[in-house]
Amino acid sequence: ADMTIGFSQIGSESGWRAAETTVSKAEAAKRNITFKIADAQQKQENQIKAIRSFVAQGVDAIFLAPVVATGWDSVLKEAQEAKIPVVLLDRDIDPAGKDLYLTAVTSDSVHEGKVAGEWLVKTVAGKPCNVVELQGTVGASVATNRKKGFEDGIAGASNVKIVRSQTGDFTRAKGKEVMESFIKAEGGGKNICAVYAHNDDMMVGAIQAMKEAGLKPGTEVLTVSIDAVPDIFKAMAAGEANATVELTPNMAGPAFDAIIAFKEKGTVPPKWIQTESKLYTQADNPMAVYESKKDLGY
Amino acid sequence: MAVRLPRIGTAQIVALGLILVANWIVSPQFFDIRVQDGRLFGSLIDVFNRGAPVALLSIGMVLVIAMRGIDLSVGAVMAICGAIAASLADSHSLPVVLAAALGAGLLCGLWNGLLVAVLGIQPIVATLILMVAGRGIAQLITEGRIVTFTSPDLAFLGGGSVLGLPTPVVLTLGMMALTLLLVRGTALGLMIEATGGNPRASALAGIGTRLITVAVYVWSGLCAALAGIVASADILGADANNAGLWLELDAILAVVIGGTSLFGGRFSILLAVVGAFIIQAMNTGILLSGFPPETNLVVKAVVVLTVLLAQSPRLGGHLAGLGVLFSRSKSGGKRR
Amino acid sequence: MHATETFPPPLLALAGFSKSFAGFKALDRVDFSLRAGEIHALLGENGAGKSTLIKAMTGVVQRDAGSLRLDGVEIAPRSAEEAVRAGIATVYQEVNLAPNLSVAQNLFLGRQPTRFGLVREGEMRRRARALLSEFGLAIDVSAPLESYSVAVQHIVAIARAVDQSARVLILDEPTASLDAHEVEVLFAVMRQLSARGIGIVFVTHFLDQVYAICDRITVLRNGRLAGSAPVDELPRLDLVRLMLGRELSEATSRRPPASEGEAPADVARFRGVGKAGTIAPFDLTLRAGHVVGLAGLLGSGRTETVRLVFGADRADCGAVEVAGRAVSIGSPREAMALGFGYCPEERKTEGIVAELTVRENIALALQARRGALSPLSRREQDALAAKFIGLLDIRPPDPERPVGLLSGGNQQKVLLARWLATAPRLLILDEPTRGIDVGAHAEIIGLIRDLCREGMALLVVSSELEELVTYADEVVVLRDRAHVARLSGAEIEVSTILATIADAPASLAAA
Amino acid sequence: MIRSLSRLSPVLATAAVFLAGFVVCSLIYPNFASLRVVMNLLTDNAFLVIVAVGMTFVIISGGIDLSVGSVIGFTTVFLALAIERWGVPPLAAFVLILVICAAFGAGMGAIIQYFELPPFIVTLAGMFLARGVSFLLSTESLPITADLYAHLSDHAFRFDGGARLTVPAMIMLVVVVGGMVLLHLTRFGANVYALGGSRTATGLMGINVARTTVLIYTLSSVLAGLAGIVFSLYTSSGYSLSAVGVELDAIAAVVIGGTLLSGGYGFIFGSFLGVMIQGLIQTYISFDGMLSSWWAKIATGLLLFAFIAFQQLTLHLARRSRRAPAGVHP
Ligand SMILES: Nc1ncnc2c1ncn2[C@@H]1O[C@H](COP(=O)(O)OP(=O)(O)OP(=O)(O)O)[C@@H](O)[C@H]1O
Ligand SMILES: Nc1ncnc2c1ncn2[C@@H]1O[C@H](COP(=O)(O)OP(=O)(O)OP(=O)(O)O)[C@@H](O)[C@H]1O
Numbered sequence A: 001a002d003m004t005i006g007f008s009q010i011g012s013e014s015g016w017r018a019a020e021t022t023v024s025k026a027e028a029a030k031r032n033i034t035f036k037i038a039d040a041q042q043k044q045e046n047q048i049k050a051i052r053s054f055v056a057q058g059v060d061a062i063f064l065a066p067v068v069a070t071g072w073d074s075v076l077k078e079a080q081e082a083k084i085p086v087v088l089l090d091r092d093i094d095p096a097g098k099d100l101y102l103t104a105v106t107s108d109s110v111h112e113g114k115v116a117g118e119w120l121v122k123t124v125a126g127k128p129c130n131v132v133e134l135q136g137t138v139g140a141s142v143a144t145n146r147k148k149g150f151e152d153g154i155a156g157a158s159n160v161k162i163v164r165s166q167t168g169d170f171t172r173a174k175g176k177e178v179m180e181s182f183i184k185a186e187g188g189g190k191n192i193c194a195v196y197a198h199n200d201d202m203m204v205g206a207i208q209a210m211k212e213a214g215l216k217p218g219t220e221v222l223t224v225s226i227d228a229v230p231d232i233f234k235a236m237a238a239g240e241a242n243a244t245v246e247l248t249p250n251m252a253g254p255a256f257d258a259i260i261a262f263k264e265k266g267t268v269p270p271k272w273i274q275t276e277s278k279l280y281t282q283a284d285n286p287m288a289v290y291e292s293k294k295d296l297g298y
Numbered sequence B: 001m002a003v004r005l006p007r008i009g010t011a012q013i014v015a016l017g018l019i020l021v022a023n024w025i026v027s028p029q030f031f032d033i034r035v036q037d038g039r040l041f042g043s044l045i046d047v048f049n050r051g052a053p054v055a056l057l058s059i060g061m062v063l064v065i066a067m068r069g070i071d072l073s074v075g076a077v078m079a080i081c082g083a084i085a086a087s088l089a090d091s092h093s094l095p096v097v098l099a100a101a102l103g104a105g106l107l108c109g110l111w112n113g114l115l116v117a118v119l120g121i122q123p124i125v126a127t128l129i130l131m132v133a134g135r136g137i138a139q140l141i142t143e144g145r146i147v148t149f150t151s152p153d154l155a156f157l158g159g160g161s162v163l164g165l166p167t168p169v170v171l172t173l174g175m176m177a178l179t180l181l182l183v184r185g186t187a188l189g190l191m192i193e194a195t196g197g198n199p200r201a202s203a204l205a206g207i208g209t210r211l212i213t214v215a216v217y218v219w220s221g222l223c224a225a226l227a228g229i230v231a232s233a234d235i236l237g238a239d240a241n242n243a244g245l246w247l248e249l250d251a252i253l254a255v256v257i258g259g260t261s262l263f264g265g266r267f268s269i270l271l272a273v274v275g276a277f278i279i280q281a282m283n284t285g286i287l288l289s290g291f292p293p294e295t296n297l298v299v300k301a302v303v304v305l306t307v308l309l310a311q312s313p314r315l316g317g318h319l320a321g322l323g324v325l326f327s328r329s330k331s332g333g334k335r336r
Numbered sequence C: 001m002h003a004t005e006t007f008p009p010p011l012l013a014l015a016g017f018s019k020s021f022a023g024f025k026a027l028d029r030v031d032f033s034l035r036a037g038e039i040h041a042l043l044g045e046n047g048a049g050k051s052t053l054i055k056a057m058t059g060v061v062q063r064d065a066g067s068l069r070l071d072g073v074e075i076a077p078r079s080a081e082e083a084v085r086a087g088i089a090t091v092y093q094e095v096n097l098a099p100n101l102s103v104a105q106n107l108f109l110g111r112q113p114t115r116f117g118l119v120r121e122g123e124m125r126r127r128a129r130a131l132l133s134e135f136g137l138a139i140d141v142s143a144p145l146e147s148y149s150v151a152v153q154h155i156v157a158i159a160r161a162v163d164q165s166a167r168v169l170i171l172d173e174p175t176a177s178l179d180a181h182e183v184e185v186l187f188a189v190m191r192q193l194s195a196r197g198i199g200i201v202f203v204t205h206f207l208d209q210v211y212a213i214c215d216r217i218t219v220l221r222n223g224r225l226a227g228s229a230p231v232d233e234l235p236r237l238d239l240v241r242l243m244l245g246r247e248l249s250e251a252t253s254r255r256p257p258a259s260e261g262e263a264p265a266d267v268a269r270f271r272g273v274g275k276a277g278t279i280a281p282f283d284l285t286l287r288a289g290h291v292v293g294l295a296g297l298l299g300s301g302r303t304e305t306v307r308l309v310f311g312a313d314r315a316d317c318g319a320v321e322v323a324g325r326a327v328s329i330g331s332p333r334e335a336m337a338l339g340f341g342y343c344p345e346e347r348k349t350e351g352i353v354a355e356l357t358v359r360e361n362i363a364l365a366l367q368a369r370r371g372a373l374s375p376l377s378r379r380e381q382d383a384l385a386a387k388f389i390g391l392l393d394i395r396p397p398d399p400e401r402p403v404g405l406l407s408g409g410n411q412q413k414v415l416l417a418r419w420l421a422t423a424p425r426l427l428i429l430d431e432p433t434r435g436i437d438v439g440a441h442a443e444i445i446g447l448i449r450d451l452c453r454e455g456m457a458l459l460v461v462s463s464e465l466e467e468l469v470t471y472a473d474e475v476v477v478l479r480d481r482a483h484v485a486r487l488s489g490a491e492i493e494v495s496t497i498l499a500t501i502a503d504a505p506a507s508l509a510a511a
Numbered sequence D: 001m002i003r004s005l006s007r008l009s010p011v012l013a014t015a016a017v018f019l020a021g022f023v024v025c026s027l028i029y030p031n032f033a034s035l036r037v038v039m040n041l042l043t044d045n046a047f048l049v050i051v052a053v054g055m056t057f058v059i060i061s062g063g064i065d066l067s068v069g070s071v072i073g074f075t076t077v078f079l080a081l082a083i084e085r086w087g088v089p090p091l092a093a094f095v096l097i098l099v100i101c102a103a104f105g106a107g108m109g110a111i112i113q114y115f116e117l118p119p120f121i122v123t124l125a126g127m128f129l130a131r132g133v134s135f136l137l138s139t140e141s142l143p144i145t146a147d148l149y150a151h152l153s154d155h156a157f158r159f160d161g162g163a164r165l166t167v168p169a170m171i172m173l174v175v176v177v178g179g180m181v182l183l184h185l186t187r188f189g190a191n192v193y194a195l196g197g198s199r200t201a202t203g204l205m206g207i208n209v210a211r212t213t214v215l216i217y218t219l220s221s222v223l224a225g226l227a228g229i230v231f232s233l234y235t236s237s238g239y240s241l242s243a244v245g246v247e248l249d250a251i252a253a254v255v256i257g258g259t260l261l262s263g264g265y266g267f268i269f270g271s272f273l274g275v276m277i278q279g280l281i282q283t284y285i286s287f288d289g290m291l292s293s294w295w296a297k298i299a300t301g302l303l304l305f306a307f308i309a310f311q312q313l314t315l316h317l318a319r320r321s322r323r324a325p326a327g328v329h330p
């Protein structure tokens, strides 16, 4: 299709985000679409600016990976007035803005947390289990949702308890630092049965911290995290990580298809195109998954 | 005569002590130290180990600030050098890796120094340029991914230990000693303080203020490079997106807690490093306390303010005033 | 002495003022009184506590003890603002204005004419021009203050205080940077004010001026009241003894004529050196053991001349020869490498590094010349500091005190020490005795002569012609930023110099 | 008069740089030279300009205020909660938050003044505190649905080609003009400059330094609060993580606008231009749209460098004929 699409990307704060950008570009190239990416460096105001400038440039469609759920009404209205369809990628916005975008291609981050929680409940099978949680950035909606989802997931099991919860800012370094202090605070780690991290990067850091403290992640301490970035599969292959829930970086592919169908045939897509939240464990041939993922730009 | 405490550094050392005690209160095992794989292991060690990058940054930053400058780019330089180190680690020998990473830091510092000293751009904007672009350069090197490595040599710089002390702590102490030797063993320290205190007078007294300015930024770049190497070595990978993010603020905070004025002049490298450990002690304490993370910043704000108020010249003046009153009333008592 | 005056009641009465800084007694139970319409000299050596007394009076420094009455009513201003509101206006010792603001803003800061809350710029400028014209100053009042010389800045500060003073006007060394003409203008204004019943406190180190204008003298010594008397009861010699607590070894006689015969070696020759818009090209020859004095009105280009000589500004024409070799002087470093030294006029902004100690300030230039990598050992620094503290009688004799805490005159001595420590071949002094007390004055003049005798070449800028004639071998007179005459031998007389200067338009408006 | 003109030269240089940049962008992208892009620049940067105006006062007085970004974040969260949860009428909430911000700024100013602490650190603590308190209030992003918000965010002067002068932009323009009047034409403004020139001298001249200092930080925080209100209008929501790092953008804008970080010199209009230059760089990059995240950052840095170097060159040329100004040292 011969069109120009502007993508207001949040930034490049993690490997997953980089992969999403890379994959989106590749998907655009496959479809011969001119794809303009504006990097907002984690700031909503920059995203709004970017959307305005896309409108000013007269692009054919706008993709938006919203950094927050609220505050898009007026700028999306401008896009609507300019008759430019908007597709949300990866995160949803506040329900009040439903009629302002064409469709949202996202995963359900509450659901992701829930999958992780349910896996843990199933794995410990009734044994008492103290969980420490590495949260994402305070205030980030993904962090809030993954926390909520996990709590929902373990709600039914009174044997599984979250004993400590701190933010690791979604980063490896902070994940490691926070895990180190968890280990100290929980009697050298002997009281910790499982670690839940809101993303894999923090978990990779936490695994290092456990190893340095003489603990055996993957066996003594269970791990479950979210995103499914290549490095966690390496850890799984080495038996140091147990489970991860996939968040696919290919949100743009379905979005392009929806836009093309909409532009060419007028097909109105469903309001929500949900991506799969697939659970991977050591049983899923982690090395093969690693190989398949390692060149995706993570 | 009232007994006077040594003025320099008392406040900082007391502050560090108090925070450590507070940590011990929120976490009774805080001072427990055991040996694990030939390396000391415990929360107290964590404070120094985790504080190492900011301490390294503050060693360079304190010199820059003493010259009436500021270096906002150190976080980005950390990311660049960490990225270089991590991407070369598995294909090159450690000396090559270190030379490349430190060389990059040196170049970054040179760039800052030239902008400030030769083009006459105000330091905060001059270094802002590299703060913005530098992060981009780091991401360019890693292409936005987390580049991991397995080289045990480089890993040793982050996770190894020398005589039981974690390598980052040893590197920090080494860098501090080297810097002290360079600025206090020569007249550079005096010249930096003079230039920071009164640039015009110093230039008229024949001090090569430009050269020193450039040198100081270069040193800051080197310190940042070392911090970046340590940060990469610690997580066995380079996270160009997040390495050193906002650490420039921590480094500046450390310098100021260490008693160096942002308007230049007198400086103390030692106390800047103590300042860095004060910040880390506070962070570690917050992590150990088990408070919900939403409260982190409020706790941090309160602690920073308290430490500063305790250092305030005014408050010191009031205390000294009390001392004078006290001694006066005593001698007055004798006379009558 | 005249400790208690009963009639007429004093306008301002201080009793038992004490102030210590970290255990050091700067003021010790000082009493002072000022009558309406009186011009009262407050005298004392450098560091005697004059400025501290004034600051304690106006609440800038919190006194430890003492009471203050204005018109018999006890007042206790806690800041300069409150003092001004009580009717006490002050010019503090260092020029204390905002250098970045325009002259007009500086004159009226805090009391600008306004309409609907907005400052009336035009009106303010008009008033500023009127006010300054009383002091014979016609300058662009919308230009930033710092674009003018210290002297102009000082006049602005005085004008501001004069315009504010309701009851009492305090002037701390207002004449230090003024030349004879400005001093006359200032005195005229002071007389006018005293006739209006305003009491004036006047601090100075020029005893002539004391006898020219003051009614009464109060002397401080080491923070204590040494005495107070009407001018006519205190002849000059007694006054000096009261200030110093000892006899002054008189050193202010004419210098012995330079021994004829062997021509002293040229240290440096400047040929046609100048800078467009700053100073017209000039020739200057500096010889070993020779003092060249620069005389001229304010803004005549003396400072500009010496800055070019030292490379602080870069000349755009001319040739320089040092010890017979053609050189170019592009920076102070290069000048220092040639053995030059330069004591600048603006000691606060270009001289001292306030935070550093006396020792460090003294060592600074020597250290800079040796390079950072061969540091002076602590022992060498201590020896250097001890030597010059003794030689120049720097007080308090504490090498570890930050220079910023020294009195103005002592800061000047530290600056001098910095350059003497480098043992220069050519020493350039811009107003070296500004703010220095009589005792130290004599010492510095003696020192200049000693340096000469040891073969140093000197280039001295001084507004004090009486002083200049005692040591200069040659006097260059400047006018309108050009060297206009060179006097030597018998021509070096105050009257001749004055006459040469006076060929120029007397007003400062020339610039 | 020549002297006063030459004092303006940093602003003139900044203006020249901005215009040159705009022309270059327009030559590259035909759509660029439109009223719409100009209006977008005004609207999108409104809150930043408002903050920069306050920051200009602070920096000219020789201080710095790092708390502004967090104050914006706090304001948006507070407004969202007050209006949506606690049922406070929007206008009352506006007044309330401005009062809170004023108290916050006055507190920082008082600590700086009475405890003689460096502004950098006091306001850094203020930054932690304001952000921390907004986390405590709510970590979620909260929509604001009040009618006033819908009304205000729709209200705009519309021009041809989709250009709109929005309410935030109008508020911003008023603040710029008001700031210019306050700084350049009132006694308070002169005191601010005097403080930056010399703190001790200002005190000795009989100016109430304490009151002026407290007022300056109060003003900065109030303007940050106003920027927060504008931000919440702009996004119709409140979020504790909004406006992270805005303090650095504001400081950079102020300094690019020709204000000396060491205090004493500067212009409100320069700060306005400084923000516009940053906005221009961003707009250019998003018009280009081909840059990866990292190339975008590198380009931002290089463009910033180009602008500043060009500004420096212009200043240098302007100055060459004149005597070098005293006291300006890198
Ligand atoms: N803030 C301060 N801290 C410590 N000592 C001080 C301070 N201010 C002044 N002093 C000391 O108090 C003494 C008196 O100083 P002051 O400035 O009053 O002298 P002065 O009589 O005005 O001398 P000069 O003629 O040189 O101006 C000096 O020894 C000075 O070092
Ligand atoms: N009366 C005046 N009117 C205008 N500008 C003046 C006046 N006096 C001095 N200036 C300014 O101050 C600058 C300083 O002059 P300069 O330092 O050369 O004077 P000087 O001869 O050294 O006198 P002094 O050092 O005694 O002030 C001059 O370049 C000029 O810009």
Ligand SMILES: [Mg+2]
Pocket (backbone or CB within 6 Å): C050, C051, C052, C093, C172, C407, C408
């Ligand atoms: Mg004095």
Ligand SMILES: [Mg+2]
Pocket (backbone or CB within 6 Å): C149, C302, C303, C304, C345, C430
């Ligand atoms: Mg002069």
